[in-house]
Amino acid sequence: MGKALETKELVKWYGKEVLALNKVTFDIDAGDFFVIVGPSGCGKSTLLKIIAGILDYDSGKLYINGVDMKGVPSYKRDVSMMLEMYALFPHMNVFDNVAFGLRMLGKDKSEIEKEVKEALRLVGLAGLEKRMPLELSGGQRQRVALARALVINPSVLLLDEPLSHVDYRLQRKLMEDLKEIHRKVGNTFILTTHVQEHALSLADTVMVMNTGVIEQIGKPEEVYTTPATVFAARFVGEINLFSAQIKSWDGGLCYLTTDIGELKANPKNKNTLPSSGKVAYAIRPEYVKIGEEARLCDNKTEAKLVSYYYFGHYMEYVFEAIGNTKIKVSVPTEKVGNLTLGSTYLLGWSAKDVLLIERPCMIEGLNIEEVIYGK
Ligand SMILES: Nc1ncnc2c1ncn2[C@@H]1O[C@H](COP(=O)(O)OP(=O)(O)OP(=O)(O)O)[C@@H](O)[C@H]1O
Ligand SMILES: [Mg+2]
Structure with a gap:
């Protein structure tokens, strides 16, 4: 199986004070559901933003599908990211929010129509195309954000805390949906969470992080039964x-x-x-x-x-x-x-x-x- 992603000794400083990533080295198999778990401030979002290309790193290497990403702008990477706090465009309806990325890619109208419909169907929001973000529940907004990231059909989908800010029932539903969508689309998913139960039940592979370093990488049951640290x-x-x-x-x-x-x-x-x-x-x-x-x-x-x-x-x-x-x-x-x-x-x-x-x-x-x- 090929590697969707490889990093070698990635280092990221914020100013001179905060070492957010301290020589982080790991790789991810193509098609894996990879979950990064760790306490608040350990560097999860920083790592995802670097993979997405919206943040640069200080040293080390990052390869996506075998290609060195140094200097490659975000829009030229085969990734898309669902941001923490799902920033939807408030003045655009659901359809336009999801279509945004496809329009940026210059796709034609009929293609956009078809792909947005399919993405909304995948996340269970078919029929809500005309709604504005303010007319949706928190969980529905979460799903629009997910559809917006999915519609690009990236080889690597980055999901930063997609299960936060929704109630327990909705978390369960979203977890089932994410697993199902992952099975259907077969792309590589990288998801962050600080909730251990989510990590154990969603992941094919879990990576435990602690203040900029990797503590362990393994299958959920490996990490649970034989913790390295x-x-x-x-x-x-x-x-x-x-x-x-x-x-x-x-x-x-x-x-x-x-x-x-x-x-x-x-x-x-x-x-x-x-x-x-x-x-x-x-x-x-x-x-x-x-x-x-x-x-x-x-x-x-x-x-x-x-x-x-x-x-x-x-x-x-x-x-x-x-x-x-x-x-x-x-x-x-x-x-x-x-x-x-x-x-x-x-x-x-x-x-x-x-x-x-x-x-x-x-x-x-x-x-x-x-x-x-x-x-
Ligand atoms: N723009 C920034 N400027 C300075 N420090 C930052 C900046 N962004 C993040 N940090 C710091 O870098 C470290 C890692 O932050 P990051 O947001 O990656 O953590 P996280 O694991 O995503 O946390 P959370 O679970 O709270 O989202 C933290 O110490 C944080 O305070
Ligand atoms: Mg974060």
């Missing part, structure tokens, strides 16, 4: 993290001293881990057992129930163990027992479900404690 583990899904020191190894089993006492781990990545030293000890909330079930586990600790959150299909309990260390436990709703706030319970988990992560994050100078507890 503590930052990636924290950012993709809920996770319990304890600062830990490796004491010894016995075959595949690792013995550690942690914030909540002596614990064991039998991690999948054992071959890559050191024989001693500091690591993060990580266990996802869905693997922690409570009460009777915990008795059989090879890791156990007592902890007090301090709060709980109902999420419909599951309940998340928050416990406090030794040293006020919080432990989150998620239980499918149908398995929820009768727990009392303020009471102490036995928690347990299996050594094979533990992840040990050696690297705090890809930014030099931060240690494990800072990434676990500091931010």
